[in-house]
Amino acid sequence: MPEQQLPAAGPTPAPPQRHFEDVTDGQELSPVRFPLSVYRLVVAAGANRDFNSIHHNSEVARASGAPDMYASTTFLLGMWERSLRQFIGAAGRIRAITGFRMRSFNVAGQTVVVHGRVTGRRRQGGTGLVDIEMWSDNGQGVSVGPGTATISLPCREGAT
């Protein structure tokens, strides 16, 4: 079968820079969808070098007790990073991630949707720290998390 023609894509706009003052408790991050085809899992394995066969070979994955080949830790972590980066912009920093627990396999054929919600905010010098509850849903419930990402954002106002 010939390779599907890829649609033309324009340049991706830079995410807007969010400041600490823009963030509110309970604010939700835009959900990000990650359809998991075999093709995508293979590209991910090549890119992140986690060549464990359970991530790109259905036979090996099933022999290991999993229902099918499934997304690796690095790939799933990258999904959280994309969601966070879209929210925090270029000047934001990811300081810590805790509670990144993979509760079920995220297998080929599923779509993983990453969610986030602001749960805490505080200032530290001229920087704003924000805690964001993060989780992934694979259509059968929460498959990763819920965990917490602590990020920093620049403040518009000076240190208080």
Place this chain on the structure above:
Amino acid sequence: MAPTEEWMEAWQPMIDAVGRDFGGQVLVGADRVEPGTIRRFLEPLELWSPIHEDDEAAREAGYRGVVAPVSSLLSYQLPAMWASGDPGVFVDADRNAQPARSPVRPLVPDLAPPTTGYFATDIELELLGDLCVGDRLTRRGNVLLSCEPKRTAVGLGAFTTWESAYYTTDEALIARIRTGLYFYNPHTEDDEHA
């Protein structure tokens, strides 16, 4: 002794070793961080930010230069699968043959009972610095923080947690990462009926 007790007892030396550092060697990532490998890492994620491709934009944002995504630390710390002078790793033509050696396989002490399967269960990252183009990542230490034998849907094994520190080549500590791994043997008919 019932079979289930035997498999649990086999993990006791690991339980006794909780707190011990099994990281006897410094693991050096196969390659320095390069713009091309960052781009390829981001491709399946469809993640874009100027800090990952534009040196000026990255410096404006406070980085030393184009910065690697934090989720790529585990990738950049992997040693080479094969290097010049090494014996071959692809020695078996079976469809599902595994390489003779793989840097992805976790470092498991001899104290652990033999297992055929493993997967990561959780991860925690404490991010203290940046990994930028030109850096080469090294991993030091491999401290066993916990070991808990458990029967699961996929087999009989143990949940373990490990901590390592990650440095750039100029000795800057940039991350501490704690990784949970479940080592197991898939269920057999015998233990499924046990």
